[in-house]
Amino acid sequence: MNGFAYLRPTGVQEAVDAYAAHPGAAYLAGGTNLVDLMKLGVARPTALIDVGRLPLDTIEERPDGSVRVGATVRNSDLAADPRVRDRWPALSQALLAGASGQLRNAATTGGNLLQRTRCPYFQDLGKPCNKRAPGSGCGAREGVHRDHAVLGHSEQCVATHPSDMAVALAALDAQVELYGPEGARKLPVTDFHRLPGEHPERDTWMRPGELITGVLLPATTAGVPSAYRKARDRASYAFALASVAVVLRVADGVVDQVAVAFGGLAHRPWRARHTELALLGAPAGPAAFEGAVALELAHAEPLRDNAFKVPLARNLALDVLGRLAPAPAGV
Amino acid sequence: MTSAHQPGHHSEVHLRVNGKPVTLDVDHRRVLLDLLREDLDLTGSKKGCDHGQCGACTVxxxxxxxxxxxxLAVTLDGSEVTTVEGLGGDGEEPHPLQRAFLDRDAFQCGYCTPGQLCSAVGMLAEAAAGHPSHVTDPAAPSGSPVALDRAEIRERLSGNLCRCGAYPRIVEAVEDVIE
Structure with a gap:
């Protein structure tokens, strides 16, 4: 690891100014991914701007029924927040399905969104990787790719986004609050991460120097039944092979509101828009669920060794949809 | 890592470690684990994977x-750090959980034990504060202390690997402290 300067700004503007003044700088919050990538030599910042103590560590209710989560709220605190558990349960469940107690105590809301893929080629300087070293090739496409993408991948990159939290946020229609040299703006979580395309080195649509200041949980999904389910190689403390977050409201037996997002399948949380369109207004039951989920997964393009993810994701989605749908009257 | 400090690449850091004030000039690359073991000679905290995957370094x-x-140690200025050496406080008596590990023989090689102990102490406080886990019933009331059955203990300690496989005794030792 090379040496680096260390700055601890006390406000958001000061942080953004410090980034602009230090070419090669990186923002540091919980550090659970960045410090590891620095040890591996994958990340080599010349300066760290420590935003972990900025006054962004609160969860605030807004008059319109939305909740703003500050960017430095720790994953464990967000998962335990009674308002989140009661109104957006898929978010709490997704957070608790990720990492370990120690890591959740360090990891922040903003940092979780910005964690890098755990693709082994990305993390190994001795291997080709277009995300780490553009133009060097993709070792995973014809190599070890059991954990990799089945949707939305490109010739250049088949990596998946590792976050559980982001999958729930995508289904819950959350927004990311950003502040940078050009001011403040918001992006829906569904439009925050990129597909790899020709530029897998870019994970998100953030502009240079922008900082995540918070995440907005909207009133439109508050209190709507939601849940998260994750399949992994061991019972705890492992990244998703596939996961799903579902938001489902049924009125008089008919789907009134629905959102489905998959994790572990793509370079970003994958909103299943085909599934949602097919379900909206349909009778809530196994037949409709099966048909609608199949519509989305028909777009999957598995690699040599990860076709198992397609039926796995299907089964997870059908299980969660079935659990969230109220039992038909008289049963 | 080298120990030679480059200009602008080191800072003074103030910590309290096991109740004692400590001031050090640290290279920005110094992680807390190396500071504890190499600068303060507190070698109880162990380096297993060095990548946040095994939990042996938990404090x-x-x-x-x-x-x-x-x-990174530089980020912790002003923090209070407790290692396995400090769990028992100032007295000669071990922490009740350390006593339970001895009584249950909750280890073989012992390498993961300091991390298991610190993790379990932190975990008990989280459950008492009402923090849910992956296996907590989502319908359980928010904010109330969570009762820790074996499934809860195993899930909450999943960030601490034991390659000897002493898990059953570790869970029993934690149960002893709860009861």
């Missing part, structure tokens, strides 16, 4: 369990 920072291998 308490301001009462919360964290992986000390992923914490």
């Amino acid at each position: 308490l920072v301001d009462g919360r369990r964290l992986n000390s291998c992923l914490l």
